[in-house]
Amino acid sequence: MNDHVRDLASVRDATERLLSAVAALDNADVTEPSRLPGWSRGHVLAHLARNADALVNVLEGRPMYSSGQARDAEIERDAPRPLKTQLVDLRDSSARFQEAGAAPADWSRTVELRNGVTDSASRVPFRRWIEVELHRVDLGIGYELEDLPEDFMEREAAFLADRFAGHPEVPSTRVTDGTRAWSTGRDPAGAGNAPEITVTGPGPALLGWLSGRRDGASLHVEGGPLPVLPPL
Helix, strand or coil: CCCHHHHHHHHHHHHHHHHHHHCCCCHHHHHCECCCCCCEHHHHHHHHHHHHHHHHHHHCCCCCCCCHHHHHHHHHHHCCCCHHHHHHHHHHHHHHHHHHHHCCCCCCCEEECHHHCEEEHHHHHHHHHHHHHHHHHHCCCCCCHHHCCHHHHHHHHHHHHHHHCCCCCCCCEEEECCCCEEEECCCCCCHHHCCCEEEECCHHHHHHHHCCCCCCCCCEEECCCCCCCCCC
C-alpha cells in the first residue's frame, strides 16, 4: 500500500538535503558535466525544478508536459542559470509540489504521466522521491547509490523490476541481494517456471544496473549473460 503522506515527508526531507548539498557549489561547478550524458549539473537542477511543476500538473489533472519538445526546451533554457537562481527555482517548485500534495484529493484515482503512462495518484510522491534521490547521485557531488536510504533503495529496486516485468526482450530474471528478491523480464517458461537468469549482488549495485547508472560488472550472474535492460 502506498503511503502518500509518508512519501511526501520523505520528498521534503530529501529535497532539503539536496538543496544543502548544492548550496556548497559555485557557479562554475553548475556548468560542469553531470553523470548523465550530454547534461551539465545545471541541466539536472533545471530538470528537477521543471519535474516538480510537471508533477503538480499531474496531481491537478493537467498534462504533465505540453509536449516532449517543450520539456526539453525548458531544461535547455534553464540549465545555464547561476547557482542562486537554480536554488531559488528548485526550492520554490518543490514547495509548489508539497502544496499540491497537501490538497484534499482522491489518492486512489488514476493519473496520467508522460507518454501515456498511468499510475495511482498515491504513487506520485514516490516518483518524485525517485527523481530527487537518483538525480542527486547524477550530480556527482559526493552522494552515491550506497548513500541512499535503505527503504528507498528496496522500493526503487522493486519499482524498476516491475517496470521491466513482461518485457519480451528481457529474459525472465530473478534479482536478489541475498535477502530480498524481485522478478523481472518476460514470464518464465519450461519446467517449474524457473527464471532463466539469476542476478545477485548488494542493493546499490543492483539498483545501479536496474536504473542504468552502472554496468553491472560487479554482479554475480547465473544462467546466462547479464540481461541488457531497455532505457528508462
